[in-house]
Amino acid sequence: MRAMVYRGPYKIRVEEKDIPAIEHPNDAIVRVTLAAICGSDLHMYHGAMPDTRIGMTFGHEFIGVVEQVGSSVQNLQVGDRVMVPFNICCGSCWYCTRGLYSNCNNTNANHYAVGGIYGYSHTAGGYDGAQSEYVRVPFADVGPTLIPDWMSDEDAVLLTDAAPTGYFGAQLGDIVEGDVVIVFGAGPVGLLAARSAWLMGAGRVIVIDHLDYRLEKAREFAQAETFNFTEYRDIVLEMKKQTDFFGADVAIEAVGAEADGAFFQHVTASKLKLQGGGSPVALNWAIDSVRKGGTISVVGGFGPLFSNVKMGDLMNKGLTLHSNQTPVKRQWPRLFEHVRNGYLKPRELVTHRFPLEHITEGYHVFSSKLDGCIKPLVVPSAA
Structure with a gap:
């Protein structure tokens, strides 16, 4: 697959990487249809976030289609359109059972304060992110949810973090x-x-x-x-x-x-x-x-x-x-109501769309605050 790859501060490029595989029965593989560049991604892009390693793929805001599920996954099926919170959470630890999904105790082997986050340095577990064509989603029965029929893709992708x-x-x-x-x-x-x-x-x-x-x-x-x-x-x-x-x-x-x-x-x-x-x-x-x-x-x-x-x-x-880092799933029920009723329209902040192949330009435009850029989206070629 094609994926954004970090090569050092201010140095990113699109390279070929292996399509991620099921590593645990609770995993799913999601084909990314829409991702975003977050201001937090710029901290890593600029070299301001510790333990951001060469070869990592960024991206923690994304939606996509389920391509494969592990043998233990019960809530998702191949072909489902899903939105995935940036938190990787187990759903069963002391924190998750209290709705503190961002502090999950089982998804960050580095035992830093935060739980796992897609594409956000090894301080957050070292998981590859979704500025790519495919992404591995651990604990697939916990984080992802089906995108409601009434919700636009641009609202859905912004509801995964921003x-x-x-x-x-x-x-x-x-x-x-x-x-x-x-x-x-x-x-x-x-x-x-x-x-x-x-x-x-x-x-x-x-x-x-x-x-x-x-x-x-x-x-x-x-x-x-x-x-x-x-x-x-x-x-x-x-x-x-x-x-x-x-x-x-x-x-x-x-x-x-x-x-x-x-x-x-x-x-x-x-x-x-x-x-x-x-x-x-x-x-x-x-x-x-x-x-x-x-x-x-x-x-x-x-x-x-x-x-x-x-x-x-x-x-x-x-x-x-x-x-705290946001426990996304805890916010979703009320946010879905606000979006459906028109009180919040996150999609109105989207100003740019960049093909994955042009993501270097996307980071430059967003980082340098060019062309009135407020929120850039990334469209993988696989979409």
Whole structure:
């Protein structure tokens, strides 16, 4: 099959790889019909995520058709159209039985904090991802679900990560009616978090970024107020002014490891530098922008180490911080309702489609924020 292959920071290409095989009776092989490039993929592409190994295939957002099932699989049949959450989860461990699928205890042999994730470095188990023509899906009776007849493919593929993560970001904020919510980052996750904040009762939603075209999308898609932080000497001071020097009730950090370049890449105190896990700039802005007793939600992706987070301010202000990788399956029932009823339309964030053979161009366009790119999809030739 043809697959995207990582060859080092900023170096990817499409190569021939063996079609994955059934390795366990609970496996399925899925022919990928539509995948996506995620902002988290860019962390690996830029060399900012630890233990990203040469030869790995990225891609954790995908839908496809079941081509083969292991002898123990009962819920799927060959020919089924499925959407697959980015979490690889066993369904039976202490965490999975409590709906914490992203913390599955049996899918990451490296015993790092997170459970298994498709195509997301060996810190997440080292599984090959779906920016390819075929992908192996472990625990096939647990993760995948049939794509409803009424759901578009573009909504379905965004419901495997971006939409649940944005929704989860708002959920972790413990928003109550009338809250002022600030979202740092106007990528797909931030935009979906801002839109979801309204569904949870927010009285005011503010989105902060440095790219005017993404801020325009925030106004259009999320009906949010927007601020370009490059236009202010101190964006935290401006947020204080905007809230009568009280601060927001909730801040959602939807930026992650690299703080998107213009949020300034912080070099960690460890010798790992960029491999340590990322920049705390947006997180510190969040800490400074909320009121005392406020809540911070972190859904941006970080590596295992980073320094200079304002823990003293967080503690002294009495802030609550919630964070995790999104347990996608736990979000699906309510999200399916919102999408079917038209309250959320994730497909509206899709701006580009790239054939798998042109995925190098897709990463370049997405990484460099060219051509108004917000969410790029990847179409394998096998589709």
